[in-house]
Amino acid sequence: MRYITFALAKGRLAKEVMKILENIGITCEEMKDPETRKLIFVNEELKMKFFLAKPSDVPTYVEYGAADIGIVGKDTLLEENRKLYEVYDLGIGKCRMCVAGPESAREKLQHHELIRVASKYPNIAKDYFYNVKHQTVEIIKLNGSVELAPIVGLAEVIVDIVETGTTLKENGLNVLETVCPLSARIVVNQVSMKMENERITKLIRDIREYQEERK
Ligand code: PRP
Secondary structure (H helix, E strand, O other): OOEEEEEEOOHHHHHHHHHHHOOOOOOOOOOOOOOOOOEEEEOOOOOOEEEEEOOHHHHHHHHHOOOOOEEEEEHHHHHHOOOOEEEEOOOOOOOOEEEEEOOOHHHHHHOOOEEEEOOOHHHHHHHHHHHOOOOOOOEOOOOOOOOHHHHHOOOOOOEEEEEEOHHHOOOOOEEEEEEEOOOOOEOOOHHHHOHHHHHHHHHHHHHHHHHHHHH
């Protein structure tokens, strides 16, 4: 039997995902060691491997088949637009992609002014402004702390994830428009889905049943 490999998006999400997997009998003790510098973890009994990757790299590992299954946010899937199967919405890590900025920017959005939009998600921002709103804008790619952009005058608005809204509030910014809701998804490599259909289908069914019961 060959190994089924999981790529998990590093961070908050990975911990929650490991808990779900544990509850359906998929455990990986060595992954829990907070001191470990190991990158890949193996469960020999189940013939499964797990690794943590930067969220934006998860769809890449899955598309190329280096991982059979990936668990990652819908934000990353939309931004990376990789060829893979999105098979299940875990319903965790719920948040939304928003256009945010100071209240004064609301009018500029309404009047379709040529504004600057800063985002860690340039593709999502471009798709929203060009294809949904039909507004020409200049998109500026940033790598984090995007809320700074309207404060220091780099851009009029941002396109970013809003979960509790605390970051925006503490920086005097508001949600101006909602782009889409987000949550964690299970994705599968297209070849693995055919070659390992039975094991992968059972796994997804177990996760789904467990998640549905929790609702
Ligand atoms: C994300 C996002 C917002 C914040 C939203 O940032 O980019 O800044 O969380 O959460 P809230 O609505 O609950 O305040 P993240 O922590 O991923 O760091 P980043 O600034 O590097 O993007």
